[in-house]
């Protein structure tokens with residue numbers, strides 16, 4: 293006989309790892325002030341783009357001498373713009389422990405054909421961070437969204453490095469402390485931790501990254517949407533709101549709303565606390581149930597945003613079919629949407645725990661996960 297369904301349901305079943313849940317106070321009507329049907333180069337548009345840049349600086353504590361740009365094609369656009377514009381000046385170390393990091397390896401090794409040392413680890417593990425040579429440029433992902441494994445902090449990054457660090461921080465920014473003095477290029481997309489709309493990415497450049505851009509010209513051609521310099525000088529306008537091409541002013545308004553919401557929960561500190569509380573609820577659940585475990589093997593590398601889980605019950609016959617069936621049950625009950633593991637990741641579940649998710653919803657969802665697990669064990673038998 294199937295176990296009984298829990299009495300409480302999450303108010304919001306959205307636990308997708310991107311696009312992520314919108315801030316709890318979101319309503320479409322709150323975007324009514326968007327500069328729609330106007331040129332993004334008109335004063336109103338430019339002012340909103342500048343607000344988005346400076347709001348990002350304020351909440352993330354980005355130093356005044358770092359440049360922040362809104363760029364096309366989301367985080368992918370921002371990362372690829374950095375790889376194509378900056379790499380090739382020296383050897384590169386590529387660090388990858390899940391799908392997105394592996395994608396940047398493909399870009400650098402197969403497309404750009406750069407001399408690279410590739411360091412990889414399996415899902416659940418992380419590369420040996422003590423082995424990195426910072427005379428090289430180093431490309432890495434702060435939080436591997438598809439493995440739920442993050443770097444524990446930035447202590448492993450040399451202060452006196454000669455190379456640049458290029459960090460894909462898309463599922464980390466607004467949920468984890470990013471040490472700006474250790475990061476020369478940082479990228480993220482709006483669709484992640486703040487629950488913004490897709491389309492645009494942010495690129496953050498340290499003074500050393502700007503110096504590289506102004507002193508080095510890659511051997512390959514650069515499409516217009518990757519070009520950050522003109523005549524050997526940084527195009528300053530990109531970093532004050534004069535975007536390379538046309539942005540969505542609706543997405544900009546939505547991001548401004550999300551930044552305001554972030555302020556209302558205590559800024560970065562509040563956002564981190566919310567993600568930590570959500571992730572802790574899931575970690576505690578794993579500790580209390582011997583049939584499920586965190587994919588991250590070392591607790592110090594457990595993500596507080598994209599928490600990845602694996603089923604460990606020996607009765608499970610086919611791991612991938614089982615995990616999909618559990619996710620399907622939860623979706624059918626409107627308890628948890630989009631929580632299947634990423635397509636390239638090991639079978640399991642992935643629960644988004646970023647700050648736009650309410651802890652009460654995570655806590656209400658977890659007993660349902662136990663229910664779906666039991667139901668599926670019975671169905672399988």
Ligand SMILES: Cc1ncc(COP(=O)(O)O)c(C=O)c1O
Nearest residue numbers: 310366367368392437462463481
């Ligand atoms: C670590 C990481 N990098 C890159 C991406 C790609 O982001 P986007 O689709 O915003 O370009 C994602 C999306 O999930 C991600 O998690």
